[in-house]
Amino acid sequence: MNVIQGKTDCRPMETGYDASRIEMLEKRFGEMIDRKLIHGAVYCISHKGRVIAHGAIGRNNGMGIDAPMKPDTVFGIASITKTFTATAVMQLIEDGYIRLNTPVSEILPQFAEKPFDGITLWHLLTHTSGLCPDGGCFPEAAPKDSWELIEAAAEKWDGKGEFDWISAGISGGLRRLTGTEWQYCSFGFALLGEIVSRVSGMNVHDHIEEKILKPLKMTDSGFYFTPETAARGFLYREEHKNYLDKIISGEINGRDGDGSVWDRIPNTGGGIHSTVYDLIRYANAYIYGGRLEGARILGRKSVEKMSTVQLHNVPDRCWGADEPDRLYGIGFDIRHGQSFSYSDRTIMHEGAGASSLDIDLEEQLAAAWFVPFDEGAKGWSAEPLYNVQNIIWSGLI
Structure with missing residues (x-):
């Protein structure tokens, strides 16, 4: 199966990485495509700050159209967005406006x-x-989850005044006592986005673009498509293709909403689109203490805090798990165990659909890959995610 090569900085061996493992990675991606586990794959790997592999294989859509995945394909990074939201929060902490232990009620009165x-x-x-x-x-x-509660409240809203999505979202109360269990909550990151907006005085989407994406020269990344990025977008389904076509033609502006109540809610739990190359720039900023090529997004101590396990003896029972001690940092996952071969000083996050960003702070190895699930994945599969991680980290010499 044909692999389209992207831009790299050097050959893998120049940084002490075994190039044969890239060949194995591409071979396995091809096999997964043949088995209809994924539609295609695009990946980027850097070691010691230099991009050593960047390529694409398979189909650039989930609609059966014969169009190739390309190294600069733009895709939704889904929950990897949460790490950017956490970075924005830490920026405000560094500037002295808030603390990690600041009660939410000090900013959002609905929590009082x-x-x-x-x-x-x-x-x-x-x-x-x-x-x-x-x-x-x-x-x-x-x-019901918070999104269902918001939708129900929106259907009853008379359109007068400001729609209180926060009160609607928390109207279900707590499922567990605060601090006693790890429960994956994207709504919590929408709340964090609202907090960033109120504390900074800048819309959180603009804050992340101005304070993180632009300094790191992540020119293909953002909450809003431009005609240029829309033209390279992964086509998930017909409705999404039609939306991107309207942006490309100029019929609509990517920054315009649809006028619904959802426009009022920060998309900070999963709304960024990006490329694997851009994500590697972000990863390297973390590897080098919050800085990249003269740009600063965080201080070194904030990176250390975010990459340190925060939870102790807090159980995780999400999606059938039975984990008595969930390992999690500030906005980043820090999963260890039998499924993973990276260093203990590795932070990562998975994006639904699927994508992964893994940052090994000890080995200075970072990898980002997008592997849109096909029918064989039956909704989710570990193979294009966890197995791929093991292949990539096996190249360290």
């Missing part, structure tokens, strides 16, 4: 009443707020 008054920014950043988690995390039908 029990049982929400004990929730802090730290709880939101570590998924331990106790708020209802994402739908599908647990088998029970109730309580």
